[in-house]
Amino acid sequence: MKKTLPGLLFAAVLLVSCQNTPKQPESENTEPRSGGKPPTKTSCYELRFGPDLTAIELTVVGDEVSGFMAWEPDQKDGARGMFKGQKVGDEITAVFDYMIEGSIQSEEVLFKMEGDKLLQGRGEMDDKDGQLTFKDKSKLDWEEIFTLTDCANIKESIARAVDMYGMIQKQKGN
Template sequence: MKPYIIIFTLALASCAGNGSKNNNDTLAADSGKKDTSAATRLNTPAQNMEYCFVHTDGKNADDTTAVHLVINANKVSGDMSWLPKEKDRRKGTLLGTLEGDNIKAVWSFMQEGMKDTLAVEFKLSAQELAQKPMNLNTKTGREQVNTKADYSVIYKLDNCEKFRTK
């Protein structure tokens, strides 16, 4: 009976590993973990990268929103410009965090000579950016993220050179 206890104890000890924080060894052994190789990350946003996206809407698609993102680890910064054809423009900076492919940021912008901020939420992939739409909070009279909505405002990859905030 004692040999079985020793074998069981050794098996448990081997499962515990050597305490190493290196996940590369356990990734191949554990088929339940997500493969993070380059081939499987085609739609996953790259870290330490710049992206630029454009969304057009309105009659004749002449209202434009441009988003320039700089991703460094889990920190996000950049510019966002809402450029409607016949309305007041909003141009400003984004500052937020990336968790997985979700970005939560604050957009600090100027409109009609006044400074303001809005929270924004995006889902980032390597080829497009999706944003949760805004709705009006009737109690405060301010726009806010519609947290119950899906990411339905779609931005396409672009160079955005003409839209960047200086």
Template sequence: MNKLLSIFAIVISVLIASCQSDSKKNTTVDSSIMSNQQAPYKSPDECFIYTNNRDTATLLMYGSADKILGELRYNFYEKDKNSGVIYGFLKGDTITVDYKFQSEGVYSHREIVWVRQGDKLLEGNGEVYQDNGNVKFKNKRKLTFGNGVVFTKIKCK
């Protein structure tokens, strides 16, 4: 229950901060993502970690059927840390999410696509564009996977 409340608080905080940002961006959240979630959550459904030298990232996912909600944190050496919430959809072996995050006091929004291969999630890389301040992929069919961040499933704590 505490995790669910934490995620809900993060989502609300991000949305409030987005409304108060200097750029005055309009962001729409699909509330149906949360409407079919099974609550209360005592722990995430799946947990993942990425490590490469001094770079780390963690991903906690809560989901039911084709809908995904979670928390994501990147901590790359000598780069700004960022953390926030993800929400999106699972279709086949592909997970597409919107990542609303804060880095150095600035709130941002970008699209992330992962392909599941067994216990791994391979993050997609490709050409991006900005749409009203949100970073999106130009063509998801041209994404490359496996040459960047690869999350490995771990036991949730």
């Protein structure tokens, strides 16, 4: 018995130390990273219209942005995927790769960060080599306003977007 007790204690400590810690809902690392990398900030936003939800998890590292977005209309197919792009000042320009109704799409998305709000630009688009791009960025409508939220409030929607992006990558052969 004396020989097995230390072994059991060691196994219990090892098991507890190896468990994944849950991701914090919002995080900001303002400490300089090794190698002089800029700090990372992750924020979550939501836009609710009745039972419809659009959820965004946005990560900013210096001037690079990435994130997951899920458009989930009530009782209809939605669109889910990932965007990557650049931030200049308070404006973000990115490419959103997503799946909607079983079809993989790619489109340009534009956002403006205003305090605790995230505005998404909407406007007329053209198809250029399989990617939708804005015809005239100066004529965008900025009425789609997302509010800052605790990431825990949209974690299930974002998890579906992450899963969908994984399926997109498999279909693309990446």
